[in-house]
Amino acid sequence: MPDRASVIAALDAVLDPKSGKGLVAAGLAQGLTVAADRAGFVMEVPATETALYAPVRDAAEAALKALPGMERVSVVLTAEAVQHAPARRTASLSPQAVDQTRPKAPVPTDRPAHVRRVLAVASGKGGVGKSTVAVNLAAALAARGLSVGVLDADVYGPSLPTMLGISGKPDYRDGMIEPHVAHGLKAMSVGLLTQADDAMIWRGPMASQAITQMLTQTRWGTEEAPLDVLVVDLPPGTGDVQLTLIQKTPLDGAVIVSTPQEVALADARRAHVLFQKVKVPTLGLIENMSGPIFGKGGAEAEAKRLDVPYLGDLPLEAAVREAGDAGRPVVLTDPDGEVAARFAAIAERVVEALRL
Numbered sequence: 426m427p428d429r430a431s432v433i434a435a436l437d438a439v440l441d442p443k444s445g446k447g448l449v450a451a452g453l454a455q456g457l458t459v460a461a462d463r464a465g466f467v468m469e470v471p472a473t474e475t476a477l478y479a480p481v482r483d484a485a486e487a488a489l490k491a492l493p494g495m496e497r498v499s500v501v502l503t504a505e506a507v508q509h510a511p512a513r514r515t516a517s518l519s520p521q522a523v524d525q526t527r528p529k530a531p532v533p534t535d536r537p538a539h540v541r542r543v544l545a546v547a548s549g550k551g552g553v554g555k556s557t558v559a560v561n562l563a564a565a566l567a568a569r570g571l572s573v574g575v576l577d578a579d580v581y582g583p584s585l586p587t588m589l590g591i592s593g594k595p596d597y598r599d600g601m602i603e604p605h606v607a608h609g610l611k612a613m614s615v616g617l618l619t620q621a622d623d624a625m626i627w628r629g630p631m632a633s634q635a636i637t638q639m640l641t642q643t644r645w646g647t648e649e650a651p652l653d654v655l656v657v658d659l660p661p662g663t664g665d666v667q668l669t670l671i672q673k674t675p676l677d678g679a680v681i682v683s684t685p686q687e688v689a690l691a692d693a694r695r696a697h698v699l700f701q702k703v704k705v706p707t708l709g710l711i712e713n714m715s716g717p718i719f720g721k722g723g724a725e726a727e728a729k730r731l732d733v734p735y736l737g738d739l740p741l742e743a744a745v746r747e748a749g750d751a752g753r754p755v756v757l758t759d760p761d762g763e764v765a766a767r768f769a770a771i772a773e774r775v776v777e778a779l780r781l
């Protein structure tokens with residue numbers, strides 16, 4: 426069985442391209458867990474550097490897999506949560522703080538035409554798998570025969586183009602944006618409207634303007650063929666940008682994604698408070714990356730505490746990431762698998778809650 430010391434030695438033989446140090450020495454092996462025949466950790470890097478670190482993640486996985494007795498390896502590369510909002514507002518969302526940030530007059534929210542329901546997928550913390558859940562939940566809803574759209578509103582790290590394998594600026598016709606169609610899903614991403622990394626520098630007003638435009642000026646549905654549900658992948662966090670967005674977006678409900686760890690759960694709690702303030706029902710919590718490495722059950726306990734439904738857990742599995750990287754959600758690459766079954770169950774509960 427591989428022990429912790431040999432895992433650390435293997436990881437330190439892989440070098441961080443920026444500091445030149447080994448991965449553990451460089452502090453890039455966060456939450457390193459070694460248990461019997463498996464090991465895993467999270468590599469959290471600045472969002473602008475995920476491309477630089479993708480080969481490093483692959484090298485780390487290869488190094489761990491090469492250890493004798495090592496059966497399962499999970500290295501998750503995530504972008505650091507970008508905290509653009511001032512700390513005094515994001516540190517804790519007291520009711521007063523939320524009221525201060527809320528404009529005095531009600532903000533008009535334009536419903537997109539011919540869209541029956543708008544569902545937000547949110548997370549308090551970055552890198553917990555929110556976009557993965559958004560695209561797979563969308564695919565699971567579509568598998569039930571619904572017509573589904575996905576709007577990637579994650580101005581900090583739009584990942585929908587990669588996860589659905591779409592690229593290129595969308596067409597404009599008759600004053601409307603034509604969404605891309607991928608795997609039967611209508612899709613629009615802030616990443617399709619900008620050059621690769623431009624989205625990273627967007628700030629509140631610009632971001633919410635772009636999202637309002639994508640929401641209301643995209644031909645999601647028509648009178649003859651309305652869209653049943655539009656899944657909106659929100660930017661992670663609970664700061665001003667998120668608050669503005671959820672105030673301006675006519676949301677019928679939200680699901681909150683968290684990993685099992687306490688720090689992510691605390692952020693999930695803040696996200697729920699934010700939705701409560703704007704009177705958007707939290708349809709439930711989803712635990713992602715659940716299992717022996719990061720733990721299990723944290724989100725279910727948190728859902729109980731918050732008195733919101735618990736929608737289920739999704740295991741940490743390399744196939745989930747590989748499918749996402751290859752532009753095809755795992756629900757479609759492995760429709761008979763365990764993960765697809767979990768998403769089908771979550772989709773069923775969402776359909777009930779949204780009365781679709």
Ligand SMILES: Nc1ncnc2c1ncn2[C@@H]1O[C@H](COP(=O)(O)OP(=O)(O)OP(=O)(O)O)[C@@H](O)[C@H]1O
Binds near residue numbers: 556557661750
């Ligand atoms: N259950 C899982 N098993 C394995 N890998 C996963 C799982 N869920 C997500 N991932 C991987 O973790 C990384 C982060 O996921 P994702 O981009 O969906 O997170 P996010 O919360 O949307 O991130 P961001 O905050 O940057 O928007 C991706 O590489 C994704 O493929």
